[in-house]
Amino acid sequence: MVFRFDDYSNSSPTEVEFKVIEAFRRRGLKLTLAVIPYECKSSQEVSLQDIGLSAEKADVLRRALSMRIIEVAVHGYCHQPVHSRDNDPRSSFSExxxxxxxxxxxxxxxxxxxxxxxxxxPVTTFVPPWNSYDSNTLWVLGKLNFKVISARRRAPATPGISLKFLSTTASLPRLKRAIQFGRTVTNGQPIIVVLFHHFDFREWDPARGRVTYQQFEELLDWLVAQKDVTVRTIEETAHVVGDLSVDRFLANRDMRYSFRQNLMPPFLRNFIRWVFPRVVFVYLSSGDAGQMKFLIRLTLLDFYVGLLAGSVALGFLAANPLLRKYRRGQVLLLYAISVLLILLAAHPTRNPQLFYSGCMALVSVAGFAIGVWNASANLKYRIGTEKRLQR
Known part of the structure; x- marks a missing residue:
């Protein structure tokens, strides 16, 4: 397990950071501090006028390092976004x-x-602000001899790169659940990376806070009692765990894409999260992530096959008595369903991401149409059989 405490900077609350570091020291636990090195007026360029970390903040880091409590990671340059959401509301924050x-x-x-x-x-771990970066970032990290990057599981990666990847998986309120679900993984060195900030404490930020200091300390006490859990820094984890390669990251990313794809209805996603909770909370091995990806896709396929089969049955059962009573209307009914199918088929073409609502409607109407056509064919066969028998 890894704790990643982000946004240590000149402007971050030192009193909160003292409490967090002291809480880990008293229990013999370790954490990674993602440190913002500079304050700057512009995120577009590097300036000699940018203000570095203050002496007070630097002293806190040096004391904690001397006690081997923390690891320091580079958390960007000044943690300012390069694109404003005022100009493009769809853009995400990134430095x-x-x-x-x-x-x-x-x-x-x-x-x-x-x-x-x-x-x-040396400082060899990089944590991008807002967990956001691009391929250029990876090449820069390689050139500067960074060893590990810690971000989200949906971030970009280049196959074959030597950099190690360790993605975040949980928050403080979900730590216990994450450990419980991690225990269901029997091989492949499952890892849990807990991300938190100073504003996660209610005493500091009542609006965004998730836990109180007391709850945080109780959580650490509970963690110390879990003898099967080892807490390390990101750097230590990279040395101890055999596989933190880009291949493992890509396997976890592909698994997450399968889980979060637009074909997946929210209720089905919640079902998968309930049946396979480690999909959300644990950084899996390459083999386990590949297995989970297969199970997720199989579940999605079963859902749509079941939806199609149910719609066929419904169409057959609904059309059979109607066609018997209104035989002249069966052609009109078939034409109406065909037109509806064409309209629904055009919906996904307007949206290449194939949103689940349009796909569910298309599969349902297609299945209903198949059921109606089967009912019509069955009725024609029965009428023909009856006429032959009457002769």
Whole structure:
């Protein structure tokens, strides 16, 4: 298990960070601090006027490092988005996505050098702000000798890259559930990465807070009692765990894509989350992630096959008595269903992502049409048989 405490900076609340570090120290636990090295006025470029980490903040890090409580990770340059949502509401916050290679190199080389000068030791873990980056970021990290990147499981990756990946999987309120579900994985070194910020504490931010300090300390006490759980930093985990390769990351990412694809109705996603909770809370091995991907897709296929079969049966049962009573209306009914099918088929073509609502409607109407056509064919066969018998 890994704890990742983000947004340590000149402007972050030192009192909260003291409490968190002290809570881990008293229990002999470790955590990774994702540190924002600079304050800057513009996120578009690197300036000599940008303000580095203060002496007070640097002292806190050095003391914690001397006690081997924490690992320091580079958390971007100044944690400011390069794109404004005022101009494009659909854009997501990011300090690196879409930024040219040279600018990313300048930002991250200066960030890494600044923290290493303060701490007197190498910093080899990168945590992108908002868990967001692009392919240029990965090439820059390789050039600067970073060893590990920790972000979300839906982020980009380049096959064959030597960088190690360790994605976040849980929050503080879900820690116990994550451990319970992690225990269901019997092989492949399952990993849980808990991400939290200072605003997750209700004493500091009543609106966004998820836990109180007391609940946080009780959670750590409970964790210490779990003898089958080992808490390490990101760097230590990268050394101990045999496989944190890009292949493992891609397997987990593909599994998540299967789980979150637009063909998946929300209620089916909730069902899968209930049956296979480790999909959400655990960073699985490549083999386990591949197996879960297969099971997710099989569940999705079973759902649509069942929906089609049920619609066929419903169409047959509904049309059979109507066609017997209104024989002249069967052609009109078939034409009406055909037109509806064409209209529904055009819906996904307008949206290449094939939203689940349109797909469910299309499969349902197609199945109903098949049932009606079967009922019509069955009726014609019976009428023909009766006429032959009367002769």
């Amino acid at each position: 690196f996505v879409g930024v040219p290679y040279d600018i990313q190199l300048a930002k991250l080389s200066r960030s890494k050098r600044h923290l290493e000068e303060i701490l007197g030791e």
